[in-house]
Amino acid sequence: MTTLGSDWVPDDDGIPHRQAARMVVFAADGRLLLLHGRDGHDPDHQWWFTVGGGLEPGEEPRQAAVRELYEETGIQVSTQDLIGPVLSRSAQFHFMNVTARQDELFYLAFLQGNPQNIAKEHRTELEGEVLTGERWVTQSELEDLAASETVYPHGLAQMVSHWRSGWDGVCRHVIER
Template identity: 50%
Template sequence: MTTYGLGPDWVPGPDGVPFRRAARVILLDDADRLLLVRGHDAGETSRSWWFTVGGGLEPGEEPRAGALRELREETGLRLSAEQLQGPVLTRSAVFDFAAVTCRQDEEFFLARGTETRLDDGGWTALERDVLDELRWWELDELDAAVAAGAVVYPRLLPGLVRRLAGGWDGTSEHVVE
């Protein structure tokens, strides 16, 4: 069943706002390029933003397993659970999508990948409607794009990735957006 036209992983929260738990991967290649997805709002196609690979958890699914599944489905890349570090960040976000206010709690994991060829063959019908591209970003290029007005979520992602590129220190911060 699709709830609110968003997908089956969205359920009414205690306040009636669609809610889901999600897991995401901050994936860096050997050159410290960051993999991001560009998507747009189904209800307002002129709104677009960049974000990490990931998505909603299936019932009973652990965040680490969900992050690996989402990475495989959205990029064709396969990593092991041991290749994920973290969570390096947790995020609680309230946002509008498809003319619906949504709430999502996310866990972000850090991974390194050597394979950079991407395959979007695992995208769902909704993803095909709202996801526009997968792209590897050099960090200086991403900083310049954000300075020029590109929207990235979470907003602290460029700075966080610069810190994580040198190695994860074992801490996890929480952000509310």
């Protein structure tokens, strides 16, 4: 089973920490892309979340978001297609038998079409282990999902309802522990 990568560096408290970029992806018909994940060390720990991951050395957040979208889904966009950052999130969570911290920037991407298939061949070894599914969801489906299962970031359904009609230019910050 894979462990956290070298991009997770102990912070002042000795907790693995990294910078990350995430993307809230809308299809042309308004549906939102969510990925489903699980912790291989704790099979009961499952969640839905947006595309994204850690920054590679020297990589800017926009570049990381675009790279992660391609790795995790095969969907290609350019950094100029991204809107934001619309949200910054500082999270502490338990994953792979360790407590970790991640600081994330979220961007919006509005696709021109409605992708039907998600390509999985570009995923890293860890992504291959963690990612167990994906769904394009409507606003109503997102709200129902968030009411019955874990969706990250918390409050995504409310944020998405505002972002669908355009971004107000404010980058909000949330802390999740």
